[in-house]
Amino acid sequence: MGVQDVAEEQMTERREAVLDAVLALLVEKGEAALTMAAVAQRASCSKETLYKWFGDRDGLLSATVRWQASKVRAGSYDRHHFDAGALRESLEAFAGGWLKVIASETSIALNRVAIGQAETLGGIVLANGRFAIGERLKPLLVDARDAGLLAFDDAEETFRTFFGLVGRDAQIRLLLGDRLVLDEAVIAGDARRATEQFLALYGAAKTPGEAG
Structure with missing residues (x-):
């Protein structure tokens, strides 16, 4: 070095x-x-x-949100040799990473601040958190469609479905103070469940119209 x-x-x-x-x-x-x-x-x-x-302070907060969001990533894969196993692994990695982040005290605190200051901080958290995470996963979904593994028309709508299957009501419960247990075993199980449900909805055995 x-x-x-x-x-x-x-x-x-x-x-x-x-x-x-x-x-x-x-x-x-x-x-x-x-x-x-x-x-x-x-x-x-x-x-x-x-x-x-x-x-300035807003720039510092933006960087902080990006730092948190950067911890949520899909697993690595070779887009030229993309198969069902790699897709499942990547989706589970993304789901597990996101659940781990939202369950952390730091993420809960950051999101509570954003809710309380929605007019000024809400946009920062959305742009550098939720929207940035979506842009990170959508290329995986498109690559999976190109490989014949998924069937869908709109990548954004498809991502939102997966996002909902992963999170369910977990984040809102955490933000409202529910002592929801999200340890490694629970997160791994929830990531597998969400991935299985998503593949049942959007697996390539279905046409894009049926998947939608």
């Missing part, structure tokens, strides 16, 4: 430490305590560095 690569890796780690500090402050003290000064103190950096990296 070269000197430049090491420097870039260290920079990435420093930025991630800042974003972790934002999430920790949200969980511990709520949105009112989330000032650039408080984040700088928690992350052991200067306010000038924060402004340089993120622009």
